[in-house]
Amino acid sequence: MSDAVIQVKGLKNQFGSHVVHDNLDLTIQRGDITGIVGGSGSGKSVLMRSIIGLQRPVAGTIEMLGETVGPNGIQRGSLLSRKMGVLFQSGALLSSLTVLENIAMPLLEHTDIAKSDALRLAKTKLALVGLPAHAAGLFPSELSGGMVKRAALARALALEPELLFLDEPTAGLDPISAAAFDDLLVTLRNALGFTVFLVTHDLDTLYHSCDRVAVIAEKRIIIHDTLEQVAAFDHPWLKDYFHGPRGRAAASISRQNKER
Numbered sequence: 001m002s003d004a005v006i007q008v009k010g011l012k013n014q015f016g017s018h019v020v021h022d023n024l025d026l027t028i029q030r031g032d033i034t035g036i037v038g039g040s041g042s043g044k045s046v047l048m049r050s051i052i053g054l055q056r057p058v059a060g061t062i063e064m065l066g067e068t069v070g071p072n073g074i075q076r077g078s079l080l081s082r083k084m085g086v087l088f089q090s091g092a093l094l095s096s097l098t099v100l101e102n103i104a105m106p107l108l109e110h111t112d113i114a115k116s117d118a119l120r121l122a123k124t125k126l127a128l129v130g131l132p133a134h135a136a137g138l139f140p141s142e143l144s145g146g147m148v149k150r151a152a153l154a155r156a157l158a159l160e161p162e163l164l165f166l167d168e169p170t171a172g173l174d175p176i177s178a179a180a181f182d183d184l185l186v187t188l189r190n191a192l193g194f195t196v197f198l199v200t201h202d203l204d205t206l207y208h209s210c211d212r213v214a215v216i217a218e219k220r221i222i223i224h225d226t227l228e229q230v231a232a233f234d235h236p237w238l239k240d241y242f243h244g245p246r247g248r249a250a251a252s253i254s255r256q257n258k259e260r
């Protein structure tokens with residue numbers, strides 16, 4: 001049965017005379033990991049920012065978990081804001097706080113919980129994302145790139161969201177850390193059942209983690225389907241993307257993993 005958790009209709013975004021999205025439609029189903037792909041500057045991040053209420057569209061409607069995202073975005077502390085977790089590309093951890101304090105921050109901001117309880121809960125999230133206990137007391141500058149992403153993921157999961165938004169989570173990671181992050185995401189989604197909106201350039205992530213892929217080109221979503229259907233879709237950008245050397249390598253690795 002269809003259970004749409006995000007519905008974008010007729011979206012238009014424009015900066016000055018530069019139209020980024022025009023009449024863009026997208027529906028995301030509950031529980032799916034949906035990869036959002038498209039050329040550089042095609043508007044993947046602007047789409048994510050529109051849905052989470054950080055970018056006011058020129059036209060169109062956005063519904064998340066049955067609620068309309070209005071022109072003033074999503075208010076901090078609102079029920080809707082508590083139902084979504086966001087991992088920005090940089091990780092965006094506060095450098096003056098320890099890892100544990102960073103993870104506890106959403107709990108302290110959005111709930112009345114005591115600090116000691118928030119820190120205790122934060123410790124469970126730290127373990128959930130596979131960070132060692134000693135990472136709790138480290139500052140972001142003391143972490144590797146992979147650890148920053150895991151800490152940011154733990155913070156995004158602090159309020160046990162229904163919807164998780166990730167902007168290029170594997171960018172800047174070495175292939176082994178990136179594969180480990182992809183694994184972690186699928187494991188957590190399977191265990192916790194959240195829905196994932198994942199902006200990515202990473203073909204390995206698409207093959208490994210995504211149930212469906214939505215492609216932005218010509219200012220709209222040109223196809224939103226399974227990876228197989230998207231890879232076979234007749235569009236010049238998709239042909240280059242999936243059938244260039246990197247695309248062929250990712251497809252081959254995926255086939256080998258499935259045969260094992």
Ligand SMILES: Nc1ncnc2c1ncn2[C@@H]1O[C@H](COP(=O)(O)OP(=O)(O)OP(=O)(O)O)[C@@H](O)[C@H]1O
Binds near residue numbers: 015020040043046
């Ligand atoms: N605040 C802004 N002001 C003006 N232009 C903007 C703003 N934010 C984004 N843009 C423009 O909108 C377009 C889409 O940007 P966006 O960051 O969404 O692209 P993207 O698909 O995520 O690209 P990349 O893959 O390179 O990260 C770009 O041309 C960008 O310059």
